Amino acid sequence: MRVVVLTGAGISAESGVPTFRDADGLWEGHHVEDVATPEAYAAQPDVVHRFYDARRAALAAVEPNAAHVALARLEDHLGDDLLVVTQNIDDLHERGGSTRVLHMHGELRSALCAACGARSTWRDDLGHLPPCPACGAAALRPDVVWFGEVPYEMDRISGVIDRADLFVSIGTSGAVYPAAGFVQYAARRGARTLELNLLPSEGTHLFDEARHGPATALVPAWVD
Ligand code: BV8
Numbered sequence: 001m002r003v004v005v006l007t008g009a010g011i012s013a014e015s016g017v018p019t020f021r022d023a024d025g026l027w028e029g030h031h032v033e034d035v036a037t038p039e040a041y042a043a044q045p046d047v048v049h050r051f052y053d054a055r056r057a058a059l060a061a062v063e064p065n066a067a068h069v070a071l072a073r074l075e076d077h078l079g080d081d082l083l084v085v086t087q088n089i090d091d092l093h094e095r096g097g098s099t100r101v102l103h104m105h106g107e108l109r110s111a112l113c114a115a116c117g118a119r120s121t122w123r124d125d126l127g128h129l130p131p132c133p134a135c136g137a138a139a140l141r142p143d144v145v146w147f148g149e150v151p152y153e154m155d156r157i158s159g160v161i162d163r164a165d166l167f168v169s170i171g172t173s174g175a176v177y178p179a180a181g182f183v184q185y186a187a188r189r190g191a192r193t194l195e196l197n198l199l200p201s202e203g204t205h206l207f208d209e210a211r212h213g214p215a216t217a218l219v220p221a222w223v224d
Pocket residue numbers: 007008009010011013014019020021022033036087088089105144145146147148149150151154170171172173174175176177178196197198199200201213214215216
């Protein structure tokens with residue numbers, strides 16, 4: 001059985017990581033969509049860096065929850081027949097034990113060099129932006145896919161969904177594309193589709209089955 005699991009902010013909510021749209025979607029008075037853009041970074045790099053520095057610092061204080069750990073147990077059973085495609089930029093899937101994780105929107109702990117494209121580990125303790133370890137340019141930015149930028153590894157994602165028998169969406173509102181369109185793509189290719197979410201998402205009607213409740217209850221019950 002080949003399984004693709006798409007996760008969003010809702011799977012990390014019970015770990016204490018705020019979601020984007022459950023509160024009022026504001027951060028320091030900004031709409032996330034207004035901060036997570038290349039235009040915002042060009043205009044106010046310090047505001048955008050502060051946005052990600054705050055979220056990176058918050059990561060140190062949270063732990064993976066039972067939903068992350070259940071997906072790692074599922075990987076123990078399925079091995080290469082499971083891929084977790086996450087929209088999240090936190091590292092809770094990895095800290096929960098998953099190794100087959102694809103961060104389609106990038107990662108908080110990664111830095112991207114806008115000059116040479118090299119990736120490196122973000123160094124919070126430096127307190128300032130270090131030069132790129134590969135080319136030395138003062139051009140490091142958060143390695144995060146902003147609105148208007150192309151998500152990572154779309155070809156690989158399409159390929160695994162093409163071959164999937166089951167597509168499961170966990171903790172996402174179905175508000176952001178192209179991730180929100182994956183369920184239709186999976187269904188067209190004959191996969192069964194399941195939504196596990198606190199509340200019906202914008203795309204809940206597109207799923208063969210939808211179960212609603214907290215991820216820490218729904219995901220272990222589904223996995224085990
Ligand atoms: C692209 C990184 C071209 C940054 C993020 C008009 C129409 C359609 C599309 C567009 C449009 N205008 C613009 C677009 C495109 C745009 C888009 O979709 N905009 C939206 C706002 C309409 N998309 C893009 O720009 C993307 N790029 O389109 O490029 C392209 C396309 C295809 C192929 C090639 C090229 C890039 C989008 C990426 C933006 N970056 N994140 C950062 O994190 O700072 S998106 C951001 O939203 C996060 O990644 C987040 O994961 C994502 C989606 O949000 P969710 O994860 O779903 O979180 P949310 O708060 O919304 O929902 C939480 C859910 O959990 C809720 O349903 C809730 O009920 C549930 N929940 C809560 N608690 C629990 C729970 N569930 C279970 N248990 C709980 N305890």
